[in-house]
Amino acid sequence: MPSPARWTAAxxxxxxxxxxxxxxxxxxxxAAPAGPASLYAPTALVLSVGHGExxxxxxxxxxxxxxxxxxxSGTHPAPAEAxxxxxxxxxxxxxxxxxxxxxxxxxxxxxxxxxEGVWRGKRLSYERSFANPCVKNxxxxxxxxx
Amino acid sequence: MPSPARWTAAxxxxxxxxxxxxxxxxxxxxAAPAGPASLYAPTALVLSVGHGExxxxxxxxxxxxxxxxxxxSGTHPAPAEAxxxxxxxxxxxxxxxxxxxxxxxxxxxxxxxxxEGVWRGKRLSYERSFANPCVKNxxxxxxxxx
Numbered sequence: 311m312p313s314p315a316r317w318t319a320a321x322x323x324x325x326x327x328x329x330x331x332x333x334x335x336x337x338x339x340x341a342a343p344a345g346p347a348s349l350y351a352p353t354a355l356v357l358s359v360g361h362g363e364x365x366x367x368x369x370x371x372x373x374x375x376x377x378x379x380x381x382x383s384g385t386h387p388a389p390a391e392a393x394x395x396x397x398x399x400x401x402x403x404x405x406x407x408x409x410x411x412x413x414x415x416x417x418x419x420x421x422x423x424x425x426e427g428v429w430r431g432k433r434l435s436y437e438r439s440f441a442n443p444c445v446k447n448x449x450x451x452x453x454x455x456x
Numbered sequence: 457m458p459s460p461a462r463w464t465a466a467x468x469x470x471x472x473x474x475x476x477x478x479x480x481x482x483x484x485x486x487a488a489p490a491g492p493a494s495l496y497a498p499t500a501l502v503l504s505v506g507h508g509e510x511x512x513x514x515x516x517x518x519x520x521x522x523x524x525x526x527x528x529s530g531t532h533p534a535p536a537e538a539x540x541x542x543x544x545x546x547x548x549x550x551x552x553x554x555x556x557x558x559x560x561x562x563x564x565x566x567x568x569x570x571x572e573g574v575w576r577g578k579r580l581s582y583e584r585s586f587a588n589p590c591v592k593n594x595x596x597x598x599x600x601x602x
Contacts, residue, residue, distance in 0.1 A: 352519035354531060356502040356573035365579065373498035373574035375521035377531045384530070385500060385523045426572045427502035428519035433511065435572075 351431035353378040374456045391452035401429030403436045414444035497577035499524040520602045537598035547575030549582045560590035
């Protein structure tokens with residue numbers, strides 16, 4: 311015969327199965343691989359790239375939007391991959407590091423990348439210049455490939 | 457008999473009809489109500505809103521992406537209306553003014569809005585606090601309604 315603890319657990323699970331979906335907000339209808347926190351903390355970014363050393367001096371040649379919750383979306387060409395890459399560094403582009411085995415020439419043709427907006431409710435403002443586009447892509451093969 | 461000038465014009469038009477569409481980039485396949493400039497100059501924005509007087513001190517309670525070219529899109533709830541409203545001020549949120557006949561209480565419950573990113577290739581960084589949400593919505597009934 312089941313113990314009272316088991317009964318309680320079974321009842322709780324049944325109640326969750328019945329009531330859980332009704333209690334969740336509409337956004338929960340979308341799968342959120344990053345976990346429950348991303349259902350409520352907004353993530354919306356805009357990324358730009360231009361030639362130069364400083365964003366203030368460089369024309370934004372390309373700019374894309376990227377949203378990572380409830381589902382990856384935006385004008386970024388690969389939102390799912392870009393969001394996954396940002397999750398590996400907890401939304402901090404400064405923590406991205408180049409992958410092993412990536413070879414780039416030492417040509418100096420600087421490009422500057424900006425990432426601005428909100429990552430899980432926290433404001434984000436990032437700017438970094440790379441010696442050339444190959445180096446940029448080594449640091450962010452998904453997120454900086456736009 | 458047609459003049460040489462007319463022949464030249466006719467030939468030029470024929471050449472444009474044959475070669476023009478082939479020379480356009482893929483983005484031209486999308487309708488761009490804002491005109492040819494928006495086909496090439498990127499527009500990608502991220503907007504946030506939070507309670508407080510300064511964005512640095514206020515948690516971003518909501519944040520949405522907005523892209524206006526080649527077509528309005530983003531997690532903003534009304535991208536087409538928001539882009540149209542921004543076009544009326546040439547992408548400068550500081551030039552938005554409250555519509556006639558909007559009445560708000562004088563309650564002080566400040567909200568701060570930020571708009572960052574790129575408007576037609578030009579970097580944009582805007583922050584403004586409003587006395588309460590009603591005043592915010594009076595200034596940007598479409599663009600700030602998220």
